Amino acid sequence: MIDVTPKEKLLDCLKPEEAAEILRRLLAARPDLAGEAEQTARAFLEEVAFEEVADEVEDIVAALDPDDFYGRAGRHDWGYVEPWEAAWQMVEEAVEPFVEDMKRRMRLGHETEALEVCKGVLLGLYRAERGGDERVVDWAPDAPGEAAADALNTWLREGTRKKRPARAGGRQRRPAFPSDFVNHHLPEWSAMIGRILRRGRRA
Numbered sequence: 001m002i003d004v005t006p007k008e009k010l011l012d013c014l015k016p017e018e019a020a021e022i023l024r025r026l027l028a029a030r031p032d033l034a035g036e037a038e039q040t041a042r043a044f045l046e047e048v049a050f051e052e053v054a055d056e057v058e059d060i061v062a063a064l065d066p067d068d069f070y071g072r073a074g075r076h077d078w079g080y081v082e083p084w085e086a087a088w089q090m091v092e093e094a095v096e097p098f099v100e101d102m103k104r105r106m107r108l109g110h111e112t113e114a115l116e117v118c119k120g121v122l123l124g125l126y127r128a129e130r131g132g133d134e135r136v137v138d139w140a141p142d143a144p145g146e147a148a149a150d151a152l153n154t155w156l157r158e159g160t161r162k163k164r165p166a167r168a169g170g171r172q173r174r175p176a177f178p179s180d181f182v183n184h185h186l187p188e189w190s191a192m193i194g195r196i197l198r199r200g201r202r203a
Contacts (some may be wrong), residue, residue: 032124048105048113051180053098053120061128061144073139079189087140090133095121099154106158111174118155119181120191122148126186145189149196152177177179188192 014083064087064141072086105114128137129144137143159174178195182190 011024034200047144048116048120050116050119050123053117054123055109057095057121057124058131059129061091061125061136061137065095066134066136069136074109079117084140084143087136088143088146089140091137091140091147092150095125095151099151101155102151102155103158106155106174113160114155114158115175115177118177119185121151122189123185125151126189145192148189149192151198152193152196156196 068089069083070076072089073081073083098117102114102117102121102150105111112146125144129141137142155177177193182193
């Protein structure tokens with residue numbers, strides 16, 4: 001039996017996978033709640049802001065484990081791994097969950113929210129490229145910019161895919177990537193972002 005203190009509720013103590021299984025069982029037993037659950041899930045997915053995503057990305061990249069880095073870089077039984085390559089891989093792995101979340105939102109037709117995630121990824125990487133000392137990312141100073149370019153290219157590529165499910169009331173049209181956001185938050189990447197967006201418009 002799970003030990004729960006008087007102030008705690010059992011539902012608050014569940015692991016994510018346990019909560020998901022309980023929701024599936026509840027909806028199987030009460031299919032009349034499916035519509036309400038769908039609306040709640042849709043509202044939850046709409047609760048995203050680029051500032052929060054940027055903070056998370058910046059914190060994760062800044063907190064990359066030096067011990068992990070030194071364990072990856074250097075000589076191994078399978079060969080030699082350059083320090084810049086090890087650092088680049090770690091940055092890429094740190095950003096991957098956010099890029100996957102962006103793609104998921106686009107598949108669901110949540111174009112505006114996917115753009116917020118994309119903006120947050122870029123801003124978080126932009127900050128990570130510039131702040132702090134003795135960080136893993138310093139071994140691969142180009143990694144944040146390249147990871148940002150990959151994320152933006154993914155946003156453009158996913159936005160051109162067909163047959164994504166429509167959200168209630170029709171699928172959102174993909175919004176344009178805002179130039180004022182770039183000029184205000186990412187000025188040193190404006191040329192790079194401009195090139196990527198122009199290529200995307202021609203594709």
